[in-house]
Amino acid sequence: MSHIFPRHTKSVLPVAARGDGVYLIDSDGKRYLDGSGGAAVSCLGHSDPDVANAIKRQVDTLAFAHTGFLTSHPAESLADRLIAHAPEGIDRVYLVSGGSEAVEAALKLARQYMIEIGQPQRTRFIARRQSYHGNTLGALGTGGNMWRRAPFDPVMVSASHIAPCYEYRGRQEDETAEAYGLRVADELEAELQRLGPETVIAFLAEPVVGATAGAVPAVPGYFKRVREICDRHGILLILDEVMCGMGRTGTLFACEQDGIAPDIVTIAKGLGAGYQPIGAMLCSARIYGAIEQGSGFFQHGHTYMGHATACAAADTVLRKLTEGGLTDRSARMGEVLADALVSEFGQHPHVGDIRGRGLFRGLELVEHRGTKAPFAPDRQVAARFKKAAFANGLICYPMSGTIDGQMGDHVLIAPPFIISEDQ
Numbered sequence: 264m265s266h267i268f269p270r271h272t273k274s275v276l277p278v279a280a281r282g283d284g285v286y287l288i289d290s291d292g293k294r295y296l297d298g299s300g301g302a303a304v305s306c307l308g309h310s311d312p313d314v315a316n317a318i319k320r321q322v323d324t325l326a327f328a329h330t331g332f333l334t335s336h337p338a339e340s341l342a343d344r345l346i347a348h349a350p351e352g353i354d355r356v357y358l359v360s361g362g363s364e365a366v367e368a369a370l371k372l373a374r375q376y377m378i379e380i381g382q383p384q385r386t387r388f389i390a391r392r393q394s395y396h397g398n399t400l401g402a403l404g405t406g407g408n409m410w411r412r413a414p415f416d417p418v419m420v421s422a423s424h425i426a427p428c429y430e431y432r433g434r435q436e437d438e439t440a441e442a443y444g445l446r447v448a449d450e451l452e453a454e455l456q457r458l459g460p461e462t463v464i465a466f467l468a469e470p471v472v473g474a475t476a477g478a479v480p481a482v483p484g485y486f487k488r489v490r491e492i493c494d495r496h497g498i499l500l501i502l503d504e505v506m507c508g509m510g511r512t513g514t515l516f517a518c519e520q521d522g523i524a525p526d527i528v529t530i531a532k533g534l535g536a537g538y539q540p541i542g543a544m545l546c547s548a549r550i551y552g553a554i555e556q557g558s559g560f561f562q563h564g565h566t567y568m569g570h571a572t573a574c575a576a577a578d579t580v581l582r583k584l585t586e587g588g589l590t591d592r593s594a595r596m597g598e599v600l601a602d603a604l605v606s607e608f609g610q611h612p613h614v615g616d617i618r619g620r621g622l623f624r625g626l627e628l629v630e631h632r633g634t635k636a637p638f639a640p641d642r643q644v645a646a647r648f649k650k651a652a653f654a655n656g657l658i659c660y661p662m663s664g665t666i667d668g669q670m671g672d673h674v675l676i677a678p679p680f681i682i683s684e685d686q
């Protein structure tokens with residue numbers, strides 16, 4: 264009998280024994296094509312020798328040094344490399360162990376920034392209904408997935424939520440994509456006016472929505488308008504690129520394609536590529552400067568932050584994504600994948616939408632393509648899709664999300680960037 268406390272207590276899972284490129288192999292020898300890189304994590308596949316060697320070298324030299332006392336070469340090198348490729352104005356890197364930790368750090372830094380600049384009355388966050396920002400109580404409180412939130416609602420600090428930019432369901436027939444983008448972005452202005460803009464700390468959003476909707480990018484112009492509204496009211500723009508960052512959408516940071524830069528951006532998953540647990544919160548020089556010239560202390564921290572071995576792995580991953588050309592490969596293979604999905608499923612009666620960027624693609628499954636009516640939740644379509652694919656040796660990431668009170672079934676396809684056309 265296992266002593267593991269699994270996510271699903273009623274199912275028995277196969278044992279992953281080995282990784283081989285884009286494949287995972289279980290202890291019975293069955294091969295699974297990792298079509299979603301787990302949850303958009305494994306961007307380099309499962310047997311990258313360069314990352315493995317970087318980890319071995321680092322463990323032999325220095326495994327860990329507590330950041331309360333010392334910094335380390337791999338942490339410094341990773342921070343330099345990230346900033347060399349970061350959106351404009353982003354200047355500092357706070358290294359943590361995963362996505363939820365990165366989001367928690369972002370929320371707390373944003374709040375502390377407001378205190379440091381003499382605006383302690385700012386206490387609220389605004390996020391979007393179609394969003395997932397992590398499972399810790401602060402991150403969960405900003406997320407918009409009602410199913411994940413429900414049991415914990417009474418004990419969470421809650422953000423207020425506005426509509427997502429979700430063209431498939433939100434754009435009206437007589438509306439251009441641009442007009443739609445401006446209309447939904449203006450919900451941020453309306454929510455600020457309702458709350459009192461001087462009480463709000465930040466707006467938090469995923470540039471391409473992942474875990475609640477299956478790779479939904481915003482329409483052109485949406486984030487530019489959001490940026491303008493944030494600036495007009497002195498609120499921070501926090502972009503959560505935990506899932507969509509690190510080359511997943513074909514550019515290192517997803518927001519590059521929206522033509523804007525955030526004040527704070529979070530990354531994780533692809534940064535460690537599955538080889539080490541690591542995440543990061545990056546912030547602008549302005550925010551860092553407020554702390555540096557103010558209290559001089561960010562009131563936050565985790566024991567394993569800036570872990571030397573994790574940083575050495577991530578530094579190698581990042582080098583391969585940038586100098587090694589793997590981010591460009593994500594863009595190129597993303598087009599191959601998109602064409603294949605459209606030619607296979609473009610006319611399928613139960614595929615309502617095919618979307619995404621780079622190797623970050625989503626299918627929305629519907630009961631009726633014409634009316635866009637979703638399947639009834641009790642049919643558990645996404646879960647059944649996952650099961651059928653898995654039985655046939657394909658891992659893909661299914662999700663059922665509540666969006667504006669409506670259930671929807673989505674499948675996320677996010678394979679490693681090394682995938683070949685045949686695979």
Ligand code: PLP
Pocket residue numbers: 302361362363364366395396397398469473474503504505506507531532
């Ligand atoms: N933010 C986004 C956008 C995510 O997709 C996730 C995880 O799926 C998280 C945050 C939380 O990351 P982690 O699971 O590493 O804590």
